[in-house]
Amino acid sequence: MSTAVKKTDEGAAPEPQPSKNGTSAKKGNAFTAGQKPRWVWAVVLAGALIIGAGITVLLGGEGFSVTGWLIFSAIVFVIGMYVTTRVMENKRRATDGLWRNLVWAAFFIALIPLISLLWTVFAQGLPTLLSNPSLLTEDMSTTNGATDQATVDEGAPLAGGFVHGLIGTLMITVLATVISVPIGLMASIYLTEYSRGGLFARSITFFVDVMTGIPSIVAGLFAFAAVNLFVTTFLGTSPAHLQMVKMGLTASIALSVLMIPVVVRSTEEMLRVVPNELREASYALGVRKWKTIMKVVLPTSISGIASGVTLAIARVAGETAPILVTAGFLATTTWNPFNGWMTALPVYIYRQLINPTAPGAPLPSELRAWAAALVLIVIVMLLNLIARIVAQAFAPAKTGR
C-alpha cells in the first residue's frame, strides 16, 4: 500500500516543473512574493559583527576580548534578524526566525566549553608531546627534582614520561571491563528475558539506577574496604598483607562498580528493542530459550551492546579518585595489577599538578601533566570512535525495502 502511495507522489512531482518555467516568464513567483532577499542574513551578520566589535571595545577597556565580541555580536544578530524580518516580512515569520536563531545560539553556547576544552588541552599538550616523544616511552623512575631543575635552569630536555600511567590505565580498565561486562550483560539478560516484571526485577532496576549516581570516590572506598575485608579475613593481617590491598585489581573493582550500572542500562535498552517476533520465530522452530538468547537476541543487538560497553569503558577510563584511593601511584612501570601499587593516567596528571616532582621548578611537571591529559583525551575519543565503528560493523544488514 505504502509503495503505491509513494509512486503516485513521485509521479506527481515532475509536474510542477513546467509551470515553474512558465512563472519565470512572469515577474516573480506568487509563492515567494513578499519574502526578504536571501542575502539579508549575511548583511545582518556583518553588521552585528561590526556593532559587536564596537560594543566590546567601548566596554572592554584595554585588550580586545574575542569571547565578548562573539557574544555581543550574537545578541545583536538575533535582535537584528528579528527586527529586519518584522519590518520586511511579517510578525509570524519574525517570531519563527527568532526561535530558530535562539535554538542555534543555545547549540553554539553548548559547544563552547567542549571546543574550549579541546583547544586548551591540545594547545598546552601537543607542543610538549611533539618535542618530547619520549614521554610516551619512559616512566618517572629516573626523574627527580634535580633533573627537572636542570630542565628549567639549563634547558636540558624534559625528563621522564607516563608510559607507566598508560599501562596502568590499560590494565585497570581491561580488568574492570572483564569484571563488569559479564555481570552487566547477564543482569540485563535476566531483566529483559527472564524476569516477568516481578518485585525482584524491579528492585534490581531501582538499585542499578541508584548505582549510576554513586560518587566515584565512594566506589573507590567501597572497593578498598571490600578487598581489605577479603584479605584480612582469608589471608592475614600482617603489614605485608595490608600492603597488598592496594593494587590494580582493587582499582578495577572500584571501576566496575561504576561501570556495571552503565552496562546494565545500555544493554537492557538494546535487548528491549529486539522485536519479540524474532524470539517467537526462534521458539516456533523448536529452539530453546538460552539458544534463542545466544543466537538470535544477542547477535541482533550486539552492535548496540558493544557501543554501550565501549562508552562505559570511556567513562571509567578517566576516573581519578577511585584509582587514587585503591591503587595509589608509582613512578615505575608495572604490568602486574595483582601485586603492588599502580599508576593510572588520571592519577598521574593529578599528582604531577598537585605535587610537582621538583617543588621549586613545577614547570616540567605541568608540561608532562598537559601532555598526559592530551593522551587521555585522545584515548577516550578513540574509544568513542571505536564504539561507532563497532556499532556500524555489527549492525544487521539493512533491509532492501
Added chain:
Amino acid sequence: MAKRIDTVDLNVYYGSFLAVEDVNIRIEPRSVTAFIGPSGCGKTTFLRTINRMHEVLPGAYADGKILLDGDNIYDPGVDPVNIRAEVGMVFQRPNPFPTMSIRENVLAGYKLNGTRLSKSDADAILEKSLRGANLWNEVKDRLDKPGSGLSGGQQQRLCIARTVAVEPSVILMDEPCSALDPISTLAVEDLINQLKEDYTVVIVTHNMQQAARVADKTAFFNIQGTGKPGQLIEYADTKTIFQNPENEQTLNYISGRFG
C-alpha cells in the same frame, strides 16, 4: 508426516482473564483449516495454544487437552520445545532473522539448535525447502544475501521455507497474508494449497475470501461482548459455512452484517 489435531474442552487464559472458552474441534491431517471471526474473538490466541506459544507471554496458560495424533501436548512433563519443533508457525508479519543470510534463515531451525549438517545435506534441505516455498527460482542466485533484503512477500515465503525445513507435522499460520500485497498473497495461497499435501495446515485469516479460496474446513469464532471469552460458534466444510451456515451469527458475519 501430517498429524490430526483434537482439542478437548480447551480454555485459554491470560492471567485470570478467560480469553477462549470450551473449544472442541477436530482438524484432519492433510487439510487446510481456516479460523475466521471478528477481531479479539480469540482465533490467534487459540492458534498459539496448538504449539504452546501462548504460554510464552507472562501469565498466559491453557487448560484442557490438545491431542496430536492422540497424544496430549498439555500433559505435565511434555517439553514445549519438542511440541514447537513438531508444530511450526508462520507469523503475521514476515520475521526473517536480520543477522542471517537467506541460506542461514532457511537452515535456522538446525543452526540455532546446534545440529550439525553436512554441506550436501544442508544444500539438499535448503533447495527442497525453498522449492517447497516457491521461492527457489527467485533467490537461488543470492542465497548469501541478507534475508531482510527480500520483498515482503518473498520474506513471508522465506519464513514458510524456514518452517518447512525442520519438517514439522503441522503448520500454523497467523494471518500470513495480512501484510502482503495481492500478488504476494496469491503466491502464498498457492503455496498453502501445495503444503496441504504433506502437512496439516491451520490458518487464521481476517479475509473471508481467502478462507473460501484456500480452506477445506472453516471454523467461525465469535465473542459475545467486550470482556467475554471467545467461543467456537460453528465448524464445518468451507462450502457449508459460506453458503449454508447453521448458526445465525455465522450468517450475519459472512454476509457482512457485523465484524
